[in-house]
Amino acid sequence: MSDAITVVTTVYNGEGFLRSWADNLQSVLRPIDRAILVDDGSDCPVALPEDLAKDHRFKLITSARIGRGAALNLAIENSSTDLIAIQDIDDISLPDRLAQQADILAKYPEDLVFARSLTDRNTLFNARLRKINPARLYLGNRLHHSSLAFHRRVWTKAGGYATDLRCCIDLEFYLRASIHAGATLRQLTAPLISRNLDPTGRYFATIEPDIYDATRRKVLDQYRPEIASSLWLLLARFRKRRGGTNA
Template sequence: MTQDDAITVITTVRNGDAFLDRYFANLSDILRPQDCAVIVDDGSTNRVILPDGLKQAQLIRTNPIGRGAALNLAISHATTNLIAIQDIDDFSHPDRLSIQTGILRAHPHVLAFTAGQKIQAQAKTCRNQWREIPAARLYRSNPLHHSSLAFHRDIWQQAGGYDPDLPCCIDLDFYLRAAQHGETTIWRLDLPLITRNTDPATRHFASIQTTIHRDTLRHVLARHRKGIAPPIWMRLFDLKRALGIGI
């Protein structure tokens, strides 16, 4: 165990009262002695209060600044080279941090994701399950769970952080931007190391208006099109649209 093995869990929250007790309990369970957490309370109506026993966590309170700006603020206060993202309403499995720090120490230029599942289960360490996902694959759909992401802080700095001006799709925008800098590649572990909240009544993503998501998604994909060659099917789609062929 060395400082190179330490990781900071990053979480932003606004009015997540219903999930705080479970989140703090989960954080206490997964943080190893060398790890820490930075939590940004992004203008919650009821201010977030850290439990007395959670000594490894730092809480930052702000006026509402938005998800992208809150993530940047949290990461800027991290004291470790390794960063892990966790949403307030998701649940990390016990082996998550040790597995992801292991891959990041061996491959520092990787955005390391894991699979997610709806029902909590004990994760088991498996070998040779990491696979690369080409950035161009994200032009078809986004199979990556932001809450499962871990990476070197250098990648965040080189990419210029998260875009604070986007109303949504900030995760996809960050992945595509990061993939255009240096040797950064996207890897995913098929083993589920998080349990996801998929309830549309409480999941933030479900509250985003369809038109806002659609327009922002188009904007994000278009802004990175020159830097990341889209897959063949996307080029054919663009060609058919330009020629006025039915699509």
């Protein structure tokens, strides 16, 4: 069996998703795995369902309102395993997700390992695993934070999640981990998560577009000097494939 992994989730006023999250993780966690839920200062404090409260694999941490980045850091700091998996409270992990990502991290412990979602379009990649140039994130971020797994030491080397951003902490972490922690971005081509795409019920759908756009620009501009050379090479290849002529 591969190494144990801890699934970390944060929630703020999202108790309506708690039962489906609990049912999902009870079904996919192996005996060696763990799950940590951080209640990030919800107006009505979260309580674990009775069946989870008796399950030694689950842990609830209740904090004041500290923000998602700090809440993720708090969960990871309290993890008893070296391997970490991220899961949004309204998404679903498929049965083999944790075993597959733990297996890849045994081979590539310095990397960020993502999976695809059931709703992602089919790819032409035949390999089980593909590398993603971090410069590709400047053309759009199609990596699902809720599918991410990594070794704790990558998080430590990168300096943890940013605690001063309203959003885009996932994008910022990917870029910082690749640049400052030397992590390679890898994605399993198998779909291992199911995402909640309902715009009226998605947990993180409440971010105002202007705040998102401004924060995204800030993050991309911050790392642009360190990513620029590979970015322009990637853009050139992208335009060539599309038949473009602009340099």
